[in-house]
Amino acid sequence: MATTDGFVGTMRKVTAHLTQNEGLSFEKSSPGKKGYRLAPLDVPEVDAAALLGGAVRDDVGALPELSEIEIIRHFTRLSTWNYAIDLGMYPLGSCTMKYNPRVNELVSRLEGIAEAHPYQPESLSQGALEIVKLLQDCLIEITGMDAITLQPAAGAHGEFTGILLARAYHQSKGNARKTVIIPDSAHGTNPATAASCGYQVINLKSNAQGGVDVAALAQIVNEDTAAMMLTNPSTIGVFENEIHKIADVLHDKGALLYMDGANMNALVGKTRPGDFGVDVMHLNLHKTFSTPHGGGGPGSGPVACKKILEPFLPSPVVAQGEDGLLHWNYDRPKSVGRVRMLYGNFGMFVRALAYTLANGPDGLRQTTEDAVLNANYIRKKLEDVYELPYTTPSMHEVVFSDKRQVKNGVKTGDIAKRLIDYGFHPYTTSFPLIVPGALMIEPTESESREELDLFVDAMRQIAREVEENPQVVITAPHATRISRLDETGAARKPVLRWKGPPEDAVEVDTPAKEW
Amino acid sequence: MRYLPKSDAERAAMLREIGASSIDDLFTAIPEEYRLTRDLKVPRQMGESEIIDYFKAAAAKNANGYTSFLGAGMYRHYRPVVIDSLVQRGEFLTSYTPYQAEITQGTLQAIFEFQTMICELTGMDIANASMYDGSTGAAEAVMMAVRITGRDGVLVARTMHPEYREVMHTYAQHQGHDAREVGYGQDGRIDLAALEKAVTDEIACVLVQSPNFFGVIEDIPEIAEIAHKKGALLIVSVAEAVSLGIVQPPVEADIVSMEAQSFGVALSYGGPYCGVLAAKEKYLRQMPGRLVGETKDTEGRRGFVLTLSTREQHIRREKATSNICTNQALVALMTTIFLTVYGKQGMRDLAVQNLAKAKYAADTLGAQGKLLFAGTPRFHEFVLQTDEDPEQLSARLLESKIIGGLALRKWYPELGNATLWCATELTTRKQIDAAASVLADAPVAAEAR
Numbered sequence: 033m034a035t036t037d038g039f040v041g042t043m044r045k046v047t048a049h050l051t052q053n054e055g056l057s058f059e060k061s062s063p064g065k066k067g068y069r070l071a072p073l074d075v076p077e078v079d080a081a082a083l084l085g086g087a088v089r090d091d092v093g094a095l096p097e098l099s100e101i102e103i104i105r106h107f108t109r110l111s112t113w114n115y116a117i118d119l120g121m122y123p124l125g126s127c128t129m130k131y132n133p134r135v136n137e138l139v140s141r142l143e144g145i146a147e148a149h150p151y152q153p154e155s156l157s158q159g160a161l162e163i164v165k166l167l168q169d170c171l172i173e174i175t176g177m178d179a180i181t182l183q184p185a186a187g188a189h190g191e192f193t194g195i196l197l198a199r200a201y202h203q204s205k206g207n208a209r210k211t212v213i214i215p216d217s218a219h220g221t222n223p224a225t226a227a228s229c230g231y232q233v234i235n236l237k238s239n240a241q242g243g244v245d246v247a248a249l250a251q252i253v254n255e256d257t258a259a260m261m262l263t264n265p266s267t268i269g270v271f272e273n274e275i276h277k278i279a280d281v282l283h284d285k286g287a288l289l290y291m292d293g294a295n296m297n298a299l300v301g302k303t304r305p306g307d308f309g310v311d312v313m314h315l316n317l318h319k320t321f322s323t324p325h326g327g328g329g330p331g332s333g334p335v336a337c338k339k340i341l342e343p344f345l346p347s348p349v350v351a352q353g354e355d356g357l358l359h360w361n362y363d364r365p366k367s368v369g370r371v372r373m374l375y376g377n378f379g380m381f382v383r384a385l386a387y388t389l390a391n392g393p394d395g396l397r398q399t400t401e402d403a404v405l406n407a408n409y410i411r412k413k414l415e416d417v418y419e420l421p422y423t424t425p426s427m428h429e430v431v432f433s434d435k436r437q438v439k440n441g442v443k444t445g446d447i448a449k450r451l452i453d454y455g456f457h458p459y460t461t462s463f464p465l466i467v468p469g470a471l472m473i474e475p476t477e478s479e480s481r482e483e484l485d486l487f488v489d490a491m492r493q494i495a496r497e498v499e500e501n502p503q504v505v506i507t508a509p510h511a512t513r514i515s516r517l518d519e520t521g522a523a524r525k526p527v528l529r530w531k532g533p534p535e536d537a538v539e540v541d542t543p544a545k546e547w
Numbered sequence: 548m549r550y551l552p553k554s555d556a557e558r559a560a561m562l563r564e565i566g567a568s569s570i571d572d573l574f575t576a577i578p579e580e581y582r583l584t585r586d587l588k589v590p591r592q593m594g595e596s597e598i599i600d601y602f603k604a605a606a607a608k609n610a611n612g613y614t615s616f617l618g619a620g621m622y623r624h625y626r627p628v629v630i631d632s633l634v635q636r637g638e639f640l641t642s643y644t645p646y647q648a649e650i651t652q653g654t655l656q657a658i659f660e661f662q663t664m665i666c667e668l669t670g671m672d673i674a675n676a677s678m679y680d681g682s683t684g685a686a687e688a689v690m691m692a693v694r695i696t697g698r699d700g701v702l703v704a705r706t707m708h709p710e711y712r713e714v715m716h717t718y719a720q721h722q723g724h725d726a727r728e729v730g731y732g733q734d735g736r737i738d739l740a741a742l743e744k745a746v747t748d749e750i751a752c753v754l755v756q757s758p759n760f761f762g763v764i765e766d767i768p769e770i771a772e773i774a775h776k777k778g779a780l781l782i783v784s785v786a787e788a789v790s791l792g793i794v795q796p797p798v799e800a801d802i803v804s805m806e807a808q809s810f811g812v813a814l815s816y817g818g819p820y821c822g823v824l825a826a827k828e829k830y831l832r833q834m835p836g837r838l839v840g841e842t843k844d845t846e847g848r849r850g851f852v853l854t855l856s857t858r859e860q861h862i863r864r865e866k867a868t869s870n871i872c873t874n875q876a877l878v879a880l881m882t883t884i885f886l887t888v889y890g891k892q893g894m895r896d897l898a899v900q901n902l903a904k905a906k907y908a909a910d911t912l913g914a915q916g917k918l919l920f921a922g923t924p925r926f927h928e929f930v931l932q933t934d935e936d937p938e939q940l941s942a943r944l945l946e947s948k949i950i951g952g953l954a955l956r957k958w959y960p961e962l963g964n965a966t967l968w969c970a971t972e973l974t975t976r977k978q979i980d981a982a983a984s985v986l987a988d989a990p991v992a993a994e995a996r
Contacts, residue, residue: 057660057887067888068627070896074976075907080793080899083906084924087764089795089895093667097890104629107884110653111638114645118637131550132641135595140815141631144606149617150817151953152610153941159608160816170589185679185818188860188872199721224860224870228690230721233865271576301587302574308581326634326877327654328644328837329677330819346717369717373620373682373710374817382602389601392592395548401570402551405561408573412565425576449649458647463861480552481561512649514844522842522854526831528673529663 038501041493045120045486046455048511054109058530061096067103094532113513114327115457121483123410125429125460125472126219126267128297128319130403133390136322136383145382150374154359160378161358165350167385168334171315174396175293176306177336181345183376187294190314190333191225191261193346196368197312197337198259198288199229200344204366209258209287215244217268217464222261222292231258238466242268242422250281257287259312264305265295267464267472268422269407269429279309288312288341296320297476298404298428301397312337317377321384332380346371402477403428406484410473413488417495421467428476434469437495440502444469447494449516450508454490548592609816614978615950616908618928618969619760620681620708620786621820624897625973626811627888630881639880644837644873648852654876655851658839661823661883668791668886668894669805670798671825676837677874681806682711684822685754685784686718687835687869688804691824692752692780693724694833694868700750701726702779704737706759708786709958715754724751735763735920735930737770746777756784757797761967762905762928763920764794771799788882789971790926792898802826811885812878821878832858835869900972901927908970908979915986919965928969930955930962935989937966949982 081088098106115122122129140146148160168180184190195212202209212226215236223233234252239245243266253260260282265271272278279289291305291313297320299305305313317323317332325331337345347367348360360375391399404427411420411430418432434444448458448471460472475484497505509515553561558570567573574582593601615623634640638653645651645658658676665674678684689701701719703712705728712728719726729745732738737755746753753774757765767783774781783797785805797803808820826834832855840854860867889897905927909918916933933940937954944951952966959965970979 054656056656056663058663061890063891065890066893067629067890068893068897070893070900070972073900073903075903075979078899078903078906080902083902084764084794087795087924089791089793092792092891092894093670095664095667095889095891095894096887097892098887100629100888103884103887104633106887107633107639107657107880108636110656111633111636113651113653113656114638114642115647115650116638117641122643124643127643129641129643133550135598137635137640139599139602141813142602142606144609144611145602146813146815147623148609148816149615149623149814149950150621151617151619152613152615152950153945156610156613156945156950157816159605162608163602163605166590173588185683186871186873188870189679189683192870196717196721220859220861220864220867221870221872223865224863224867227865227867228722228870230723273576273578275581276578301583303577303581303583307583308578324640324877325643325873326640327642327651327657327880328876329873330679330875330878331873332819369720370710370713371683371717372680372818373708373714377818378816379813379819386598386602389590389593389598390550390595391548393586393589395551395592396587396589398548398551401573402553402558404573405558405565405570408565408567409561425573427573427576448647452647452650457643457650477551481557483552509649513652514649514848514850515846517648517844517850517852518842519852519854522840522852523857526838526854527841528659528831528838528854529666530659 039496040501040504041497043454044489051112051513052109054106056530057096057098057106058094060102061098063097065097065099067098067100120455121475121479121487122457123459123473123475123487124457125474126294128474128476130322130476131478132322132324133387136386139386140379140382155357158358161350163381163385165358167381168350170388171334171336174300175313175336176304178339179342179345180334180336182334182381183346183372184333184335185372185377186331187314187316187333188221188225189371190335191221192228193335193371194290194312194314195225195229195259197341197344198290200368201341202258210256212258213252213260215262217242217266217466218261218263219292219294241424242266242270242466243272244278246274246277246281249278253281253285253287255285257285259288259290261290261292263292263294265298265427268431268467269426270422270424271427275308294319295428298400300400301393302400312341317380317384322387323380323383330377330380332377344368399477406475406477406479409484410475410488414491417492418471429472429474431467432471433467434471437498438469440498442498442502442505444471446505446508447471450494450505451490452509453511456487456490610950613948613950616952616968616982617950619953619967621814622787622809622971623814623973624789624809624971627885629888630811630884633884634877634881639877645853648850652850655839657880657883659841659851661879662839664883664886665823665825668796669803669825670796671803672828673831674823674825675834676839677879678822678824678836679875680818680820680822681784681786681804682714684804684824685711686715688782688802688824689715689752689754690718690722691802691833691835692782695830696751696780698749698751699724702745702750702753703728704755705729706731706737706761707754707756707784708760711784734923735761736765736923739769739773743773746773746779748777750777750779752780752782754782754784756786758787758790758926761920761930762925764924764926767797768799787926789898789901792894793902794926807882810882812881819875819878821875821882833868836871837874897972904970904972904974905929907976908968908974911979911983912968912986915983927971928967931966931968933964935964937964944982944985947981947985949985951982
């Protein structure tokens with residue numbers, strides 16, 4: 033520990049234990065080791081050089097050569113260096129790190145599902161098409177929309193698709209329009225999406241409650257406005273209670289309301305975007321519908337929309353034929369085109385549907401209620417030690433600020449790093465941008481009261497450390513394999529691949545211990 | 548609900564501590580007229596065994612026990628068992644994007660190994676941490692080339708996967724890019740003379756796929772020369788990554804966009820797959836997506852971090868290189884494990900087996916029709932032209948539980964009754980012979996035509 037003067041908290045959730053050291057696979061490689069064996073060739077051998085001529089490759093490059101046991105150990109050792117939902121609470125705001133059910137993994141690996149080729153005849157893909165259809169029907173019902181595409185591969189990809197739909201809709205009326213309005217509390221993907229669809233971004237300043245300033249909105253919406261991209265509940269976890277007015281202001285000028293569904297975990301079974309005026313929205317199956325984050329993907333970002341936008345959905349769409357079978361319909365003259373090859377991240381559809389079936393209507397509603405209950409519980413238990421910049425009611429997440437801790441020189445990023453020592457993954461730091469020094473906490477429904485209490489205890493002990501021993505927080509984490517990394521150096525002189533053993537490599541001579 | 552870790556008594560106690568009289572108190576921010584007061588109309592809550600039964604029944608309605616000769620951008624290769632054992636470890640499966648480097652070194656080091664392997668395989672200097680898939684990766688590569696050159700003309704080979712081309716057009720249309728296609732010659736490769744004519748100093752990039760959609764290997768050095776002469780960049784898309792075990796990597800390219808599904812990723816009816824972008828070092832700042840870099844901690848120990856994020860949307864917002872947020876980390880991990888299993892020697896052995904199987908299949912099946920582009924080097928796919936209509940042929944093959952080649956008429960009407968066939972290391976001689984014998988039994992009427 034960097035300092036032992038003053039208060040140092042007690043870690044109740046974790047005990048330090050050994051982890052294995054492990055180099056890069058390339059560093060462990062030696063020529064001639066093998067982790068594979070091919071079946072014997074049952075057709076005549078070929079002379080690759082004769083078949084390929086000048087296109088033949090002589091050297092595959094420096095891929096590692098290792099045996100199977102070494103490969104298992106290599107990746108198992110790496111895995112133990114990660115934090116994961118399976119180890120504990122992951123309070124990342126806006127990320128909805130909920131439990132990833134294991135039955136989802138099992139069913140996505142069933143042979144007829146995992147081995148299905150996307151171009152196999154539709155008559156031999158009816159099971160896959162039924163899964164797509166049932167998931168679509170469930171998501172349409174959950175969102176209260178009229179139509180849906182599952183093609184987008186992630187949330188940001190869904191945003192792109194949704195704004196393309198809006199653009200095609202306006203274009204069909206003779207004018208694609210020029211701008212997209214985005215609140216300053218939005219995710220960075222929103223403005224990036226609008227720009228990549230050829231729209232100019234108009235920023236909308238949030239009101240004193242962190243919500244949409246409807247009067248200010250009314251002043252900037254005009255005939256050039258294609259859409260507004262709104263996250264609801266907002267990134268500070270607050271439901272836009274003037275949502276119907278927002279929709280009206282936009283619709284009066286012919287503009288559309290796009291909803292970023294990142295926070296849908298606060299709404300499922302309790303209210304439906306389609307009912308409160310949303311025209312088009314995306315969902316994140318890897319958030320609300322429990323498909324695993326996998327260290328950063330794969331995701332899946334279905335886009336649901338109202339009837340007026342249905343003709344523009346990406347091609348193909350699922351349709352029931354006169355023969356009673358399900359088909360992919362490619363005859364979509366008004367479609368925005370494809371946003372991805374094939375039909376989307378089907379493996380994620382399987383998992384999301386398994387989650388929906390495991391829950392049913394009662395489970396989905398209870399899930400939302402528990403997620404909101406957990407966030408409010410944390411708020412109640414921490415609001416006396418951390419600053420709550422907006423006191424509006426919280427839904428599924430709560431945003432504090434580091435205002436009180438900054439006085440002692442401790443910022444949100446430091447508290448987050450200290451949380452690691454207490455056995456938790458950090459919350460989301462420094463976002464949304466409208467809250468300086470934000471601590472954005474989303475517990476999800478997956479946490480028991482015991483886990484929440486441990487988190488509250490850790491956060492309160494850290495707050496005390498900040499008062500009495502700030503240095504221990506500023507220099508955290510102390511219990512990890514590695515300490516804070518030099519990110520500036522990494523960006524200044526990027527080393528993005530292994531290039532062989534360093535020339536100045538010296539054997540470290542560690543003196544043997546005497547026993 | 549079995550995923551929810553609370554009893555009703557605990558819920559009630561928590562509500563009391565919050566000071567709420569019921570759960571509804573926490574939802575009052577939702578205007579009353581929008582509150583859902585009924586059950587959602589979704590199937591009722593199921594037990595785990597029922598869920599498995601549902602999906603087993605669905606799986607049984609898909610092709611099971613069929614021999615398949617389908618490829619066309621999605622390939623059936625053997626997936627070593629260790630891949631699934633390892634990626635199902637909760638520490639990989641249920642971890643988030645590795646922003647917090649101190650507790651995600653496992654994911655970060657694995658991505659660093661992935662980036663290195665992709666560089667080795669493609670002959671490029673840098674590779675990102677993955678893209679959604681090959682089709683969106685190629686589209687992102689085009690936008691990257693437009694940013695680099697400041698030009699907006701794009702030339703795409705018609706021998707590129709038709710669905711990749713469709714995706715590219717969707718992305719291009721709102722960026723004001725002028726995307727045009729370049730046809731192919733008798734050899735099944737891009738028409739070099741037409742290309743030479745089409746490349747002007749307004750062209751940002753030439754986009755080709757190799758091995759191309761017909762399985763034919765394009766003449767990359769020649770195409771590069773034509774593009775570079777006019778200051779255009781060359782983007783090479785590799786849809787069959789296993790080909791890199793025996794086919795020269797496109798080192799003359801400026802950007803390589805690859806679909807790595809072949810490296811141990813299940814077909815899964817179309818996804819998730821694993822795109823990846825690799826490029827020359829000088830284009831680093833224009834690269835979209837996540838990058839992992841090596842650095843040191845305060846004690847001088849090696850560690851890995853996400854780096855150069857100033858290109859990305861969460862920092863740059865509307866000025867970002869792309870709106871891409873996350874990548875396909877878990878799928879990239881599958882491919883990394885696959886490449887570690889096969890390694891330097893195995894990748895070559897595997898690729899050569901594919902070459903041998905495809906040669907045998909092309910010879911055997913080709914004898915029952917006409918092999919198109921027969922003289923051009925190819926990897927493991929080939930185009931067969933038959934007298935018989937592909938639909939009729941397909942129906943006859945299905946009777947023998949064989950899924951034959953993919954009919955090309957939808958995209959290449961000029962090729963008539965053409966089908967695209969693929970053989971991999973998993974295709975057996977027996978299966979090839981069986982397909983050939985069905986082909987040989989062509990109805991007399993068709994033969995007479």
